[in-house]
Amino acid sequence: MSANKSLNSNIPEGELSDKWTQHKFNMKLVNPANKRKYKVIVVGTGLAGASASATLSELGYQVHTFCFHDTPRRAHSIAAQGGINAAKNYQNDGDSVYRLFYDTIKGGDFRAREANVHRLAEISVNIIDQCVAQGVPFAREYGGLLDNRSFGGAQVSRTFYAKGQTGQQLLLGAYSALMKQVNSGGVTMYTEHEMMDVVIVDGKARGIVTRNLKTGEITSHFADAVLLCSGGYGNVFYLSTNAMGSNVTAAWKAHKRGAYFANPCYTQIHPTCIPVHGEYQSKLTLMSESLRNDGRVWVPKKVGDDRHPNDIPEDERDYYLERKYPSFGNLVPRDLASRNAKYVCDEGRGVGPTKLAVYLDFRDSIERLGKDAIEARYGNLFDMYHSITDSNPYEEPMMIYPAVHYTMGGLWVDYNLMSNVEGLFVLGEANFSDHGANRLGASALMQGLADGYFVISYTLGNYLANVDLEPVTVEHESFLTAEKDVMERIKTLLAVRGTKTVDEFHRELGLLMWDKCGMSRNEEGLKEAIKRIPEIRKRFWKDVIVTGSNNEFNQTLEKALRVADFLEFAETMCRDALERKESCGGHFREDSQTPEGEALRDDESYTNVFAWEFKGIDNIPELHIEELEFENVQPSVRSYK
Amino acid sequence: MKTISLNLMVWRQNGPDEKGFFKTYLAENIDTDASFLEMLDVVNEDLIKKGNEPIAFAHDCREGICGTCGAVVNGEAHGPRDKVTLCQLHMRSFADGDTIILEPFRARALPIIKDLVVDRSALDRIIQAGGYISVRTGSAPDANSIPIAKKDADQAFDAAQCIGCAACVAACPNASAMLMMSAKVSHLSSLPQGKPESKKRVLSMVKQMVKEGFGGCSNEYQCEVACPKGISVKYIAQLNKDYLFSALGSE
Numbered sequence A: 001m002s003a004n005k006s007l008n009s010n011i012p013e014g015e016l017s018d019k020w021t022q023h024k025f026n027m028k029l030v031n032p033a034n035k036r037k038y039k040v041i042v043v044g045t046g047l048a049g050a051s052a053s054a055t056l057s058e059l060g061y062q063v064h065t066f067c068f069h070d071t072p073r074r075a076h077s078i079a080a081q082g083g084i085n086a087a088k089n090y091q092n093d094g095d096s097v098y099r100l101f102y103d104t105i106k107g108g109d110f111r112a113r114e115a116n117v118h119r120l121a122e123i124s125v126n127i128i129d130q131c132v133a134q135g136v137p138f139a140r141e142y143g144g145l146l147d148n149r150s151f152g153g154a155q156v157s158r159t160f161y162a163k164g165q166t167g168q169q170l171l172l173g174a175y176s177a178l179m180k181q182v183n184s185g186g187v188t189m190y191t192e193h194e195m196m197d198v199v200i201v202d203g204k205a206r207g208i209v210t211r212n213l214k215t216g217e218i219t220s221h222f223a224d225a226v227l228l229c230s231g232g233y234g235n236v237f238y239l240s241t242n243a244m245g246s247n248v249t250a251a252w253k254a255h256k257r258g259a260y261f262a263n264p265c266y267t268q269i270h271p272t273c274i275p276v277h278g279e280y281q282s283k284l285t286l287m288s289e290s291l292r293n294d295g296r297v298w299v300p301k302k303v304g305d306d307r308h309p310n311d312i313p314e315d316e317r318d319y320y321l322e323r324k325y326p327s328f329g330n331l332v333p334r335d336l337a338s339r340n341a342k343y344v345c346d347e348g349r350g351v352g353p354t355k356l357a358v359y360l361d362f363r364d365s366i367e368r369l370g371k372d373a374i375e376a377r378y379g380n381l382f383d384m385y386h387s388i389t390d391s392n393p394y395e396e397p398m399m400i401y402p403a404v405h406y407t408m409g410g411l412w413v414d415y416n417l418m419s420n421v422e423g424l425f426v427l428g429e430a431n432f433s434d435h436g437a438n439r440l441g442a443s444a445l446m447q448g449l450a451d452g453y454f455v456i457s458y459t460l461g462n463y464l465a466n467v468d469l470e471p472v473t474v475e476h477e478s479f480l481t482a483e484k485d486v487m488e489r490i491k492t493l494l495a496v497r498g499t500k501t502v503d504e505f506h507r508e509l510g511l512l513m514w515d516k517c518g519m520s521r522n523e524e525g526l527k528e529a530i531k532r533i534p535e536i537r538k539r540f541w542k543d544v545i546v547t548g549s550n551n552e553f554n555q556t557l558e559k560a561l562r563v564a565d566f567l568e569f570a571e572t573m574c575r576d577a578l579e580r581k582e583s584c585g586g587h588f589r590e591d592s593q594t595p596e597g598e599a600l601r602d603d604e605s606y607t608n609v610f611a612w613e614f615k616g617i618d619n620i621p622e623l624h625i626e627e628l629e630f631e632n633v634q635p636s637v638r639s640y641k
Numbered sequence B: 001m002k003t004i005s006l007n008l009m010v011w012r013q014n015g016p017d018e019k020g021f022f023k024t025y026l027a028e029n030i031d032t033d034a035s036f037l038e039m040l041d042v043v044n045e046d047l048i049k050k051g052n053e054p055i056a057f058a059h060d061c062r063e064g065i066c067g068t069c070g071a072v073v074n075g076e077a078h079g080p081r082d083k084v085t086l087c088q089l090h091m092r093s094f095a096d097g098d099t100i101i102l103e104p105f106r107a108r109a110l111p112i113i114k115d116l117v118v119d120r121s122a123l124d125r126i127i128q129a130g131g132y133i134s135v136r137t138g139s140a141p142d143a144n145s146i147p148i149a150k151k152d153a154d155q156a157f158d159a160a161q162c163i164g165c166a167a168c169v170a171a172c173p174n175a176s177a178m179l180m181m182s183a184k185v186s187h188l189s190s191l192p193q194g195k196p197e198s199k200k201r202v203l204s205m206v207k208q209m210v211k212e213g214f215g216g217c218s219n220e221y222q223c224e225v226a227c228p229k230g231i232s233v234k235y236i237a238q239l240n241k242d243y244l245f246s247a248l249g250s251e
């Protein structure tokens, strides 16, 4: 393993808390009259893409925005429930920018960049201001001021929320800003357009190729810079809490054109999801982790205790999180909560028909606070649970189990959110930058909006002000080649006419990934996965059935194209997990644990970022390393005992 | 595990300009814990395996929040249960041997793309006409500088819950988009930030709605019944008042 010179994170000089302020001052500005001469492509309309599109357009850039959804408002950000963090310290409970920074670094298990995370914490306060001004109806106290709650492993109340629909309200805020700019002519919006490739000219990102999902038309679009805001890749596991359409395609195509993929193995498994119930299951539903504020997690002490939970007396219940982690209890970070659920189920103490579930019990809080108070806090979540499972959580405990939820890995970016490919910026969940090996609850929404509203507006300008760009058109050879590649791939897929459906392949891949590269990983399993993934991939290209044609609305084809990319990407993910021989955050290596079964980091060897360079489908990607420097926070054992 | 079998009569239509027709399918051994869309997945897997075109239906989050899914089930938008989207309807709501008639949301302003998938871009254009507060990024004052009574904030939230699925349009005999539009207007105008633009907002959104070919409201209240988020028709009454006031005021 060798450090590579090209992997410069471009972190500005200076004191941690001054870096961003100084950098903003040092960066070049684009003259207002010149901004409208630049054309910027934004792929994605989630929190990151919608906020970036609106903001850049307000500044005067010509923005062309794409999403595969039928309207920008349906991006997967809509589904976020719990809330968004900000270091406002409105509760006067000791929060500060530094504390949010510290918590995020520690929560990320010391695998994120200090400078990026500090900037995120600084900006967090502006985000809330912006959203409130747009009309986002956050929860309020009786005095009319904003309410907060504590969330996911934080000991201060810094989470702003709108019932259990925070993502929806934030996205509708960003969407309304985007619609305002569409109305003013500043943004040209392309819905139902899937980005199929990034086009590089002279080493710089200069456009994309898209497929119109309604007509199948393949079109090239040129620009002066391309922003990928395409979300996470959790659906590589087939079952996850992500929306059905979430995919890795945009990031993977960029990777194949030269962008490095960083820490792909860092996945977050969320502890509180509704357990799997059948073979036909298409996705998993998250129950917001805010439920852990008032719900207590337990399993029976005895193996094989089949009594109804309400009949199991107090002293025969094991509140294992409270027992093992007395100071954080049910509020330990996600990775710990998930792993411990797995342990108790592995011991045979799991509950429910599949024995792959634990209880989340509200009995005590209902007794303490009253049913009305619990209903006011979680009413919609309880209703959702009831409607899906046909069981009433006011009367019996919920059953939950961990599920894939978020991907910390993503395309490598420097401090300016630019990938190693010049002019290709990556924002939101699609990049790797701020959450290290584990993301804290309510921090993804914050990051998406920080990137889109407040970071890219400066760093994109600096790039454009410094770069010399040749004029290009879509007649350029690079566009023509990319278009040809896309059409070739579609033609090949349609010609297979095999015997197995896209979902069958996707499910097979997902199960393998969950088994070998899921909550707990080991060398042997990962090696096996690396052997088996190419086999599945080969079978896919020989035996998949894709009905219909290209020149129409064809959901089977859409899905096939996405699964084809997952089948390539999954291998790199396993290689990354294999190479990182330590446990950190969401990446748990069985061969690196303490005698008590806690994750064991190896700071000596792995205080770094792995960034992979594509070398061809059946070739091993090349590893580049960015060393992480901790100048302000001393990496310590992350203890929540 | 309890399973049921059903007869489906599904609207098939190859493209916007093609002729549509009902086709019958058998959905066999469906787990009653499966969602309605998972039932369709099972039917589609079978169709695909036989080399037939699967039934096209729109969906994404499958947890009732993105507003992508939706179809008319036995005459009711999003099916028989109150306040759920199609993806949150579970097969335990049906009995073995039931016949289910499945059609797209129909309205002049929502042309069919394929089978059960319709084009709802007209709703975006209504929002573009004024469904926002014109605030630039970076120009906002401190979030707590304007206290908002909890009652007003809650009311804004209730109205803001619309998921833009268009069930209200499908359920309305006039194919009106009044419920969706009035919810947005109320959300924004019940907050102090939204007040300065409220007149202009109402006028231009209504104008756009008419232009898109949606009908007017004749107080049928079917929209409220169909709405998976339980958005109240009281917002329509409010909108009518605001509209009148704004129209007079703007002369």
Ligand SMILES: Cc1cc2nc3c(=O)[nH]c(=O)nc-3n(C[C@H](O)[C@H](O)[C@H](O)COP(=O)(O)OP(=O)(O)OC[C@H]3O[C@@H](n4cnc5c(N)ncnc54)[C@H](O)[C@@H]3O)c2cc1C
Binding pocket: A043, A044, A045, A046, A047, A048, A049, A066, A067, A068, A069, A072, A074, A075, A076, A077, A078, A079, A080, A081, A082, A083, A084, A166, A167, A193, A194, A195, A196, A229, A230, A231, A232, A241, A242, A243, A246, A247, A249, A250, A286, A405, A406, A427, A428, A429, A430, A441, A442, A443, A444, A445, A446, A448
């Ligand atoms: C159920 C759930 C609950 C969550 N709750 C919380 C929470 O409470 N707090 C929190 O902080 N975080 C939460 N998260 C995480 C958070 O919601 C996401 O990380 C975040 O919203 C991602 O935003 P984004 O803008 O990066 O991407 P997304 O919102 O996923 O948007 C991706 C966009 O890219 C487009 N796109 C993708 N690929 C292509 C392509 N090839 N061509 C064209 N367009 C493309 C899509 O159409 C979409 O517009 C939750 C996540 C889930 C799954």
Ligand code: FES
Binding pocket: B058, B059, B060, B061, B062, B063, B064, B065, B066, B067, B068, B069, B070, B085, B086, B087, B088
């Ligand atoms: S699929 Fe998102 S609301 Fe039904």
